[in-house]
Amino acid sequence: MNREQFAALLEKYQEGRCTDEEKRLVEHWFALLENDHTAEVSDRDLQDAGARIWSGMQEKSYLPDLSEARNNNPFRSIYVRWTAIAASLLLAGWFFMEKMPDRSIPLAAYAWEEQRNDGTTVLPVLLEDSSTVELAPGSSLRYPTHFEHKKRTVILKGNAFFSIRKNPEKPFYVHSGEVTTKVLGTSFHVGTAPDGKQTKVEVVTGLVSVYAERKGDSGPDMLVSPNHTATFDRASGKLSPGLAGKPRLLNADVSFRFQNTPLSEVAERMREAWGVELGAENSQILNCPLTADLSGQPLFVQLDIICAALGARYKVLGPAIRISGPGCTVRTPQAFKTRKPIHSAMQT
The missing domain is CATH 3.55.50.30 (Phage tail protein beta-alpha-beta fold)
Known part of the structure; x- marks a missing residue:
């Protein structure tokens, strides 16, 4: 982060246009260099903050600690200086990685959102990758604002229909009722009974892999094809295959x-x-x-x-x-x- 970028960030802060992450960065540096009470940053404090904070960053990053030098402790001076440099790099890196959520950031680093359907009709939810979820009444869906680099993960309570955008490099996972459904790009239903005793996955298009999350004699992963289902029974901890209640015609060219x-x-x-x-x-x-x-x-x-x-x-x-x-x-x-x-x- 150069001085111009930091000055622009301070201007956004003063005008109240900062995101939560940007606000935390500004207030952290202000507290580190000027003030022990970050909640009390005022407009007056910020009038010359750009020059003062940037100057302080530069000073702490590159100049020896003079008070420690007067005490004839060169090793302490070098330690403080390089610790400040490391802190500067880490914070600057943290800021830009927050603004560019990508690649190797762990899922926990991202904010999660939750959609609840308290209405009486299906609630459509659009995900970051353009996949869509039709959330049934009484159901909820938790998902990250930005997916991880190598996978897409959501958590479902209740019932929903998923239309997942195909991405072989980034599998999609649905966690629901102790069952995980893994897909590359397809459409399917996932539903858990109100009493939580059973969770059923029904495939409309494509191929999905279903497995129980808990250890036990649940058997291997179950591959489910269109018009088929996989049902997890919580009492036995087992998955069983089945047919859809209303199978859909997959090939209209077949003569009957x-x-x-x-x-x-x-x-x-x-x-x-x-x-x-x-x-x-x-x-x-x-x-x-x-x-x-x-x-x-x-x-x-x-x-x-x-x-x-x-x-x-x-x-x-x-x-x-x-x-x-x-x-x-x-x-x-x-x-x-x-x-x-x-x-x-x-x-x-």
Whole structure:
């Protein structure tokens, strides 16, 4: 920091335009050189403060301590001088690093902000890196004003939807309910039950890594793909995989029009479209043909129609779906068009 920069800083202080960090720097130097009561710095004190403080800084940094020299203690004089130089460099460096939060500054050095949603609608939060968070009512988010050089970290209480700007060099971490979610750039939901017993991560796009923060038999990190979930149970300390309640179509180019199509091919198309593994309890049913148009239907409605057509049943087993049935008991379309959805009774 040169003299002109310091003079400009003092002018900002006098006009009340300083940030908290700049104010602390000015008052620290004033206290160090002139005054023991930093809270009593007045406008009159500051009229000639620029020259006096800068002169004092220069004097303490480069001139020997004359009072100590009169006592014939050269080593003490050198110690005071170089201690002052070190203090000057450290404070000047601290000031500019505060103004340029970057690179290797630890997270604790930055100020944290908190957004609370006490309303009844979703509260949007824009982060420094242009990532966005849709904060649900009754939830709160803590985040630093400036992210660290090598990672981005936030703390969530409640529920939120994250859209994270991609940055492979700077992973994004969400800490919530004893669970950490790590992403490079994606969109996902994170929610903790009101009683705090469970925390669920549901991925919409991209791939995330989820792990329990506490030690124990929680298993390895769990990779979660779109339309899948990872749920942490606080009582057991374990993570378990699952499917989203309302899966989103991931590939609109897949055709859902089937004409005597074997169930094995139907399952492959559904995997491409929804990102969900569809298997069978026995290999025989995979050869059963399906004739149906499932276009425009949600995943679980499609499964209801398939099972009604083949006289089968399905279960949701963690992150996958399994169909079971006696074989190729094919029914006419009229037999299942008016049939009520059965997926709510079949899922486990």
